[in-house]
Amino acid sequence: MAPMHQLSGLDQGFLHLETGNSPMHIAGLCFYTPATDSRAFSFEAIRSGIEERLHLARTFRQRLVEVPMSLDRAYWIEDPDFDLDYHLRHVAVPSPGDWRSLVTMASRILSHPLDRSRPLWEFYVIEGLDGIDWLPPGSFATLIKIHHAAIDGVSGNDILFALTDLTPEGRNIEPPRRRWVPERVPTAGSLLLRTALANVVAPFKLVEGGAKLASTVIGTVARLPKYREDPPPAPFQAPRTPLNVPISAQRVWDGTVFPLETVKRIRKAVDGSTVNDVILTVCAGALRRWLDKHHALPEKSLIAFAPISVRAETEKGKLGNQVSGMLVSIATDVADPLARLTAVHDNTVKSKSLTNAIGARTLTDYTKYVPSATAALATRLYTRMKVAESHNPIFNCVITNVPGPQIPLYSLGNKLVAQIGYGPIFDGMGLLLAIFSYDGTISIGVSSCRRIMPDIADFVDFLNLSLEELRVAAEAVLDGAVVDVAPEAAPTKAAPRHKPRHGAEIPPVATVI
Structure with missing residues (x-):
């Protein structure tokens, strides 16, 4: 189990940027077509596949704990109330199941912020795509929505690999080396105490940051003549x-x-x-x-x-x-x-x-x-x-x-096409x-x-x-x-x-x- 750890300043920034009009999640809509008849599509099979892979990406079971009054950056903990069924959603595109119906549904899903009291992700399995002419019968899509405080584009690739395989037959998923153990949610008092202790060394970090900033400014100014005529x-x-x-x-x-x-x-x-x-x-x-x-x-x-x-x-x-x-x-x-x-x-x-x-x-x-x-x-x-x-x-x-x-990547015998x-x-x-x-x-x-x-x-x-x-x-x-x-x-x-x-x-x- 990974110990409770604090968000970086950049990750915390995505939390601060979030408002009612501006949810700060990223998402990927994946399209799958049947690659083999050996494994029939079912939502239950997808649920089982995700459940056995939860240990492959830390994002899945970690939730936020925010410091009172935003006095310090928030922390990640292993969620003691983790419920996989809350995060998995099974939906169908309304008739006629064409592209416009799909993007309208996706737009509505993407308009809603994630619940900060739970791990910051949702996974939608989307059926009813028969009106999309470039997809063969039996195709489906998945939409995974994750808060930007938890991942960037590159680490999002890691999650894609965690949920897919290199062959239609799949792979054997090694069980976790250690049993997953949830953490107790820290009290407001303990979080404030951590903040107070961190503030003791904060001035020293500020001096260190100031020195780095001065060095960067000096180095940049020295290079400015190169860009004087046509600056970026x-x-x-x-x-x-x-x-x-x-x-x-x-x-x-x-x-x-x-x-x-x-x-x-x-x-x-x-x-x-x-x-x-x-x-x-x-x-x-x-x-x-x-x-x-x-x-x-x-x-x-x-x-x-x-x-x-x-x-x-x-x-x-x-x-x-x-x-x-x-x-x-x-x-x-x-x-x-x-x-x-x-x-x-x-x-x-x-x-x-x-x-x-x-x-x-x-x-x-x-x-x-x-x-x-x-x-x-x-x-x-x-x-x-x-x-x-x-x-x-x-x-x-x-x-x-x-x-x-x-x-090419595959999921339960289905090929990821886009x-x-x-x-x-x-x-x-x-x-x-x-x-x-x-x-x-x-x-x-x-x-x-x-x-x-x-x-x-x-x-x-x-x-x-x-x-x-x-x-x-x-x-x-x-x-x-x-x-x-x-x-x-x-x-x-x-x-x-x-x-x-x-x-x-x-x-x-x-x-x-």
Whole structure:
């Protein structure tokens, strides 16, 4: 049994950010198709499979214990009242069981916060998908929802592996080496005593943090001449957009899936560009179309926040977040798709260079020096006073890219064919794009709220249009042709929808001469 342990400053930050309008969980919607007839699908079989794997991920049975008045960071304990049946839910998509019905159901599930008195996760088994034409009969989906204080994208991959197998036949799960033993919930008095003792050494930690901060500032300033003419974006330099306003409580979620090979082919058209650069360019193209549709496309490029994992090999399997991030200009001010890819590539190289100069882990470490009560009060005031309306956005959106396994995974004889992610939004930042690659596919999950993006289906169609215009332009360059990119027209009508798309035929924006 792992002893009671305290959240990091970053993990605690996700608790502080949580409000009634802004639940701080992440999620993944997985689609399974029958790979063998040897094991029939049943909810009871899935329940049994999860029960025998609970010891493979600490997230499953650990719950929060919060310090009174938020005087210190909360603690994780082994939940003495753990009840697996509370966390497992069996639902069916209402008729006609099509994609729109599924994403509507998922959006409602994702709108509700998790119960902090229990382990912070829920697992939904979803049937009734017969109206989704790209899934064969007998397919089902699972939606796992976990608080961001417990995991980041990389540790979420660990949970995916815990719940799946490498073959349709499955694997033998080794029993835990030690019997699981729950912990007693500590009293408020004992938590306050821990806080008082911790405050004795707090000044020394603050001095240590100040020394690190001074060293980082000096090192960064020394490198600034390198970026003087064309500096990477800084916080609060992003343009105002309809995405950067206070959010509502009703989530909207949707997504699409591309062939990874298409993305890899496109990147060859611009020397040095990466899969991540191509996806950022696709997202930028969709944002151009969506903002143009709403007559709100700014002249200045949008700024995206891109999380970076700093989780070491020795930290695999641990709860919590080991992430930093960088700000990237995604060139939404560039109409030509290949010119946009070139600009995005240059911008990511520049942002990565500055982030590496500062030290990604250093940025994460500073969170532990922020007093918990101060952070909690600041977050509440920011939301209640609607401060997000009074300043330029810190950044316009979050685009997070988590590389997944490039081999097929299975659950009870069913093959995982796709996974689409979801991430939290908050006041002033109403769009998160979750990128996940798996077994030759790459998905983009779109998370927003109904106040900001009631037409989320159009935005997903714009992602597909953006990929296609970039593909056509890249193919022309790779084939040695000349590309004349036609001026973009403001799209007012969405393309036909078949979710998720796998290289669907879409009228190209570029014309090959």
